[in-house]
Amino acid sequence: MLKKSFLGLTNYRIEYELLPVKVPVPEKVSASKTVTLFHPKNGDLSAAPAFQTGDRVKTGQKIALFADDPAYVISSVTGNISSISPYTGDFGKQFNAISINIDENEEIEEPFDNQTASLDTAVAHLAFLPGNPAYSALAEPEKAINTIVITGADDDLLIGTNQYVVSYALNDIKRGIGILKEISGVEQIVLVTAGESVQGYGHIGAEVKGLDTGYPAALPRMIMKDVLGEVVPAGSNCEDMGVCFMSAEAVASIGKAFGSGQIPVNKILTLVTKDGTQRLIETTIGTPIRDILDKFDVSINEEDRIILGGPMRGSAIYSLDHPVLPDTNGIVILDRNDAAYASDYPCINCGDCVRACPAQIQVHMLVRFLEAGQFEEAADNYDLLSCIDCGICSFVCVSRIPILQYIKLAKYELDRAKASEIMETTETTEVTEATEATEATDA
Ligand code: SF4
Ligand code: SF4
Numbered sequence: 399m400l401k402k403s404f405l406g407l408t409n410y411r412i413e414y415e416l417l418p419v420k421v422p423v424p425e426k427v428s429a430s431k432t433v434t435l436f437h438p439k440n441g442d443l444s445a446a447p448a449f450q451t452g453d454r455v456k457t458g459q460k461i462a463l464f465a466d467d468p469a470y471v472i473s474s475v476t477g478n479i480s481s482i483s484p485y486t487g488d489f490g491k492q493f494n495a496i497s498i499n500i501d502e503n504e505e506i507e508e509p510f511d512n513q514t515a516s517l518d519t520a521v522a523h524l525a526f527l528p529g530n531p532a533y534s535a536l537a538e539p540e541k542a543i544n545t546i547v548i549t550g551a552d553d554d555l556l557i558g559t560n561q562y563v564v565s566y567a568l569n570d571i572k573r574g575i576g577i578l579k580e581i582s583g584v585e586q587i588v589l590v591t592a593g594e595s596v597q598g599y600g601h602i603g604a605e606v607k608g609l610d611t612g613y614p615a616a617l618p619r620m621i622m623k624d625v626l627g628e629v630v631p632a633g634s635n636c637e638d639m640g641v642c643f644m645s646a647e648a649v650a651s652i653g654k655a656f657g658s659g660q661i662p663v664n665k666i667l668t669l670v671t672k673d674g675t676q677r678l679i680e681t682t683i684g685t686p687i688r689d690i691l692d693k694f695d696v697s698i699n700e701e702d703r704i705i706l707g708g709p710m711r712g713s714a715i716y717s718l719d720h721p722v723l724p725d726t727n728g729i730v731i732l733d734r735n736d737a738a739y740a741s742d743y744p745c746i747n748c749g750d751c752v753r754a755c756p757a758q759i760q761v762h763m764l765v766r767f768l769e770a771g772q773f774e775e776a777a778d779n780y781d782l783l784s785c786i787d788c789g790i791c792s793f794v795c796v797s798r799i800p801i802l803q804y805i806k807l808a809k810y811e812l813d814r815a816k817a818s819e820i821m822e823t824t825e826t827t828e829v830t831e832a833t834e835a836t837e838a839t840d841a
Pocket of ligand 1: 754756757758786788789791792802805
């Protein structure tokens with residue numbers, strides 16, 4: 399078994415784009431009529447939902463569809479729910495899409511309890527914030543998180559969202575850092591910024607470190623290696639190593655929320671249009687992509703691509719009604735003539751992917767197992783779990799094999815298999831314990 403850890407040797411160098419010193423102010427885009435919020439589907443879907451079509455909701459109101467389900471969304475507008483319908487995302491992930499017709503008479507939800515900063519409060523009220531903070535690792539005692547890394551650099555090319563937030567919301571980030579320390583007990587906080595500059599941040603309660611400008615230096619596993627000096631072994635993740643990552647926007651949102659008691663609902667993102675123009679945008683979570691493109695007269699022709707995220711790691715969407723999500727950092731529009739079409743050409747063993755891979759994976763071998771759906775073999779023998787999801791192999795592949803998409807699917811399926819295995823083991827243990835308890839009582 400190879401099981402290599404990534405060591406970061408690559409012949410390719412692609413540069414992240416840094417925002418100019420004088421960062422432009424984001425242009426505001428309002429949702430025209432409706433916003434849509436994706437509520438993760440968990441639990442008993444046959445139960446009667448707590449919200450129905452026609453219900454009125456306020457800006458900042460928590461919408462938990464099912465009483466026993468911890469999942470929720472935050473209404474980003476005031477209005478009436480116009481529909482609740484199933485939505486299938488990437489790899490078959492299930493959501494309830496909650497659409498809300500906007501009422502111009504905005505009502506703001508009462509402040510949440512921001513006087514006591516606690517992890518429970520954050521989990522209960524601040525999970526659906528701009529930047530999508532993930533508290534799960536902080537809430538799991540067995541993970542024993544000792545470091546929080548705040549990413550002030552965006553992980554994909556052409557995207558400047560978190561760079562902007564670091565430039566303009568430093569006070570919110572500073573407050574967010576204080577809150578994070580208080581609710582997690584973690585004292586070591588590191589803010590990583592785009593480029594080498596680590597000057598001018600003052601005392602913000604975190605160590606500030608600059609990142610190399612070559613892609614994929616801003617991906618978590620690269621930050622672990624280059625900034626923290628720790629290599630994440632294959633099959634493990636950063637949290638297993640005691641490190642939790644949060645975006646600068648997420649931390650700024652936490653700071654803003656605890657500072658005011660109101661839940662922020664506006665998202666910063668970067669729009670890249672067909673001619674390569676980049677714009678910073680501020681819009682409400684749930685705004686349809688269509689409204690953003692209409693605002694800037696961006697026309698979409700047949701077979702043009704709309705990509706959520708960046709050009710290396712993003713995912714194409716098929717509908718202009720798709721909403722801006724809490725973690726939508728970028729929208730990239732590709733003209734059909736510039737889009738790389740996946741082909742059914744076979745691998746020609748040119749070796750470009752192997753030379754380019756920063757994890758030094760034998761990608762040309764890996765891809766054969768992925769194409770055949772042999773995911774466990776790919777993990778056991780060809781370093782699937784050492785992959786850092788950078789997408790460079792797909793970018794360089796002359797046969798246009800959608801390698802990153804295969805990799806994402808394989809990891810998703812392996813995670814699902816592992817989760818169901820854990821669930822079956824837990825159920826079996828519970829049944830055995832119950833049987834033993836009954837037998838002991840009878841005896
Ligand atoms: S996405 Fe491709 S190039 Fe990047 S680490 Fe994974 S296999 Fe290597
Ligand atoms: S770049 Fe594409 S064609 Fe070349 S070896 Fe890798 S997978 Fe095969």
